[in-house]
Amino acid sequence: MGLKEKKRIVLIGAGNLATHLGHALNSAGHQVVQVYSRTKKSATELATKLNALPVTSLNKLPEADIYIIAVKDDAIAQVCKSIKTNGIVIHTSGSTGIDVIKRCSPNAGVLYPLQTFSKKRTLDFSKVPLCVEATNHKTERELLLLARGLSENVTVVDSEKRKTLHLAAVFACNFSNHMFAVAETILKKDKLPFSLLIPLIEETTAKIKSGSPEKMQTGPAARQDVTIMKKHLKMLGKDKQLQQLYSLVSKNIIKNKA
Amino acid sequence: MGLKEKKRIVLIGAGNLATHLGHALNSAGHQVVQVYSRTKKSATELATKLNALPVTSLNKLPEADIYIIAVKDDAIAQVCKSIKTNGIVIHTSGSTGIDVIKRCSPNAGVLYPLQTFSKKRTLDFSKVPLCVEATNHKTERELLLLARGLSENVTVVDSEKRKTLHLAAVFACNFSNHMFAVAETILKKDKLPFSLLIPLIEETTAKIKSGSPEKMQTGPAARQDVTIMKKHLKMLGKDKQLQQLYSLVSKNIIKNKA
Numbered sequence: 001m002g003l004k005e006k007k008r009i010v011l012i013g014a015g016n017l018a019t020h021l022g023h024a025l026n027s028a029g030h031q032v033v034q035v036y037s038r039t040k041k042s043a044t045e046l047a048t049k050l051n052a053l054p055v056t057s058l059n060k061l062p063e064a065d066i067y068i069i070a071v072k073d074d075a076i077a078q079v080c081k082s083i084k085t086n087g088i089v090i091h092t093s094g095s096t097g098i099d100v101i102k103r104c105s106p107n108a109g110v111l112y113p114l115q116t117f118s119k120k121r122t123l124d125f126s127k128v129p130l131c132v133e134a135t136n137h138k139t140e141r142e143l144l145l146l147a148r149g150l151s152e153n154v155t156v157v158d159s160e161k162r163k164t165l166h167l168a169a170v171f172a173c174n175f176s177n178h179m180f181a182v183a184e185t186i187l188k189k190d191k192l193p194f195s196l197l198i199p200l201i202e203e204t205t206a207k208i209k210s211g212s213p214e215k216m217q218t219g220p221a222a223r224q225d226v227t228i229m230k231k232h233l234k235m236l237g238k239d240k241q242l243q244q245l246y247s248l249v250s251k252n253i254i255k256n257k258a
Numbered sequence: 259m260g261l262k263e264k265k266r267i268v269l270i271g272a273g274n275l276a277t278h279l280g281h282a283l284n285s286a287g288h289q290v291v292q293v294y295s296r297t298k299k300s301a302t303e304l305a306t307k308l309n310a311l312p313v314t315s316l317n318k319l320p321e322a323d324i325y326i327i328a329v330k331d332d333a334i335a336q337v338c339k340s341i342k343t344n345g346i347v348i349h350t351s352g353s354t355g356i357d358v359i360k361r362c363s364p365n366a367g368v369l370y371p372l373q374t375f376s377k378k379r380t381l382d383f384s385k386v387p388l389c390v391e392a393t394n395h396k397t398e399r400e401l402l403l404l405a406r407g408l409s410e411n412v413t414v415v416d417s418e419k420r421k422t423l424h425l426a427a428v429f430a431c432n433f434s435n436h437m438f439a440v441a442e443t444i445l446k447k448d449k450l451p452f453s454l455l456i457p458l459i460e461e462t463t464a465k466i467k468s469g470s471p472e473k474m475q476t477g478p479a480a481r482q483d484v485t486i487m488k489k490h491l492k493m494l495g496k497d498k499q500l501q502q503l504y505s506l507v508s509k510n511i512i513k514n515k516a
Contacts, residue, residue: 073483073485073486074483074485095478095486095489114454114455114457114458115457115458115461116458116461116462116465116476118465118474121461121465121468123461127457128457129454129457129458153457155454157450160448161448161450163489163493164444164445164447164448164450164493165445165450165454167444167490167493167494168440168441168442168444168445168450168455169441169455169458170477170478170490170504171437171438171440171441171444171504172437172438172441172455172458172459172462173455173458173459173461173462173476173477174475174476174477174478174479174480174511175437175440175477175507176434176437176438176459176462177462177465177466177471177474177475177476178471178475178507178510178511178514179429179430179433179434179437180429180430180434180466180471181470181471181472181475181514182426182429182433182510183426183427183429183430183471184426184470184471184472185472186422186425186426186429187422187423187426189422190418190419190422192415192419192422192423192426194466194470194471196372196387196413196423197372197426197427197430197431198466198467199372199373199385199386199387199411200372200373200374200387200427200430200431201430201431201434201463201466202463203373203374203379203381203431204374204430204431204434204435205459205460205463207374207376207379207435208435208438208452208456208459209456210379212439212442212452213435213436213438213439213441213442213452214439214442214443216376216435217432217435217436217439218374218431218432218435219428219431219432219433220353220428220432221432222432223330225331225332227331227332228331228353231353231421232425232428235421235422235425236425241506241509241510241513242510244506245506245507245510246428246429248499248502248503248506249433249436249503251499252436252440252499252500252503253432253436255499256436256439
């Protein structure tokens with residue numbers, strides 16, 4: 001990376017996403033100058049790793065090229081009240097429109113990484129799909145340049161489509177994980193280890209790389225095997241909520257096959 | 259493998275599972291002597307690959323060490339009526355008890371592979387968890403020997419626990435796949451490619467190898483973000499069934515976190 005593209009960045013937030021993003025920015029040759037968090041401990045923890053200054057007040061932010069707001073969705077608006085700059089200001093939320101941060105700068109934008117982050121897990125950031133949006137063309141160009149330095153997978157996505165992506169991600173990630181959790185609960189009652197299901201789950205995920213999940217659908221509901229579905233509902237007997245879940249998901253699968 | 263362990267096997271069924279199992283048996287040095295299917299085409303297709311004889315009638319099964327019934331669950335009982343032998347007879351179903359095939363032989367058993375199979379996909383059979391059950395100790399020993407020649411992951415599981423495993427597998431595999439399918443449907447409406455979600459789905463699956471899925475649960479429901487959940491329900495507005503699914507899964511996630 002040439003010296004011209006090296007950006008001075010203020011990172012607002014020190015959570016899972018901010019941590020992964022901070023390291024990716026550092027690796028790409030940018031300089032994270034400050035890390036803000038409400039708590040001294042979190043700010044210091046991340047700032048130390050990024051060779052940046054930890055701060056717990058938004059009142060004394062330094063001059064920077066880019067301000068990245070990576071806090072919880074419902075805290076973005078509050079954070080915005082403390083920022084007024086001509087630099088680029090972006091947030092990283094899937095479910096928040098770009099309009100929320102327009103008051104901070106004439107050059108506002110969004111950089112939404114479509115991934116689930118945990119501080120403890122290492123992750124190849126270059127494979128994370130990054131969705132970019134900006135209030136003007138110059139900012140969009142700058143953000144695309146920044147994003148392409150971090151990931152191979154960069155797309156321009158407007159606020160409406162980003163919200164759609166976020167909703168789809170809830171089903172694909174959070175809700176599928178809940179299905180794994182239910183499976184774990186069912187096994188626990190019979191003292192069976194969850195690890196027995198890992199190869200099956202891995203193959204289920206591998207399959208959708210080679211074809212649409214709807215076409216890959218298998219199981220009792222997909223083949224409308226009423227006898228087995230009835231047996232399963234009976235087995236879940238004591239847990240009315242799980243019975244309801246089993247029925248509803250099966251009904252949806254049957255509807256899709258029709 | 260020594261000559262002593264080489265078994266003569268009759269394979270009843272030529273579907274996804276029978277195909278994978280047949281190839282695994284062949285690779286392990288066993289001899290599949292006949293492949294039965296209701297249709298000549300299916301029987302011939304698999305038998306040719308396994309260097310076996312294709313048959314479409316169960317009336318003239320040859321002498322064999324092991325008869326493997328790998329047909330649809332609701333066809334097992336019917337197939338059993340045509341088999342009477344002192345050889346080992348097993349079925350491969352997760353949701354069917356061992357009692358269904360006891361009439362075929364004094365040496366009955368079950369070999370349940372906990373995996374989702376498609377003819378078109380290659381798969382490392384040595385990683386497939388195999389659940390074994392038998393009506394007597396001698397048969398159990400024989401089946402364990404057979405199973406351990408096919409896979410590194412062999413467990414003795416009785417009929418009740420196998421049914422539990424099968425129910426858990428429906429959630430972990432079929433229902434999680436349905437969540438992927440719903441995500442795909444949501445994206446299609448906005449002409450967004452499903453491929454954008456692949457890294458997220460892969461990471462979701464990778465995470466559960468390092469910890470319980472319940473502990474790994476993230477998303478709006480897990481953090482009880484009512485504002486976003488309401489927005490999502492509104493976005494799903496026209497599809498009452500998906501709204502119901504979103505509400506129910508979210509309710510379950512919240513209940514688990516409580």
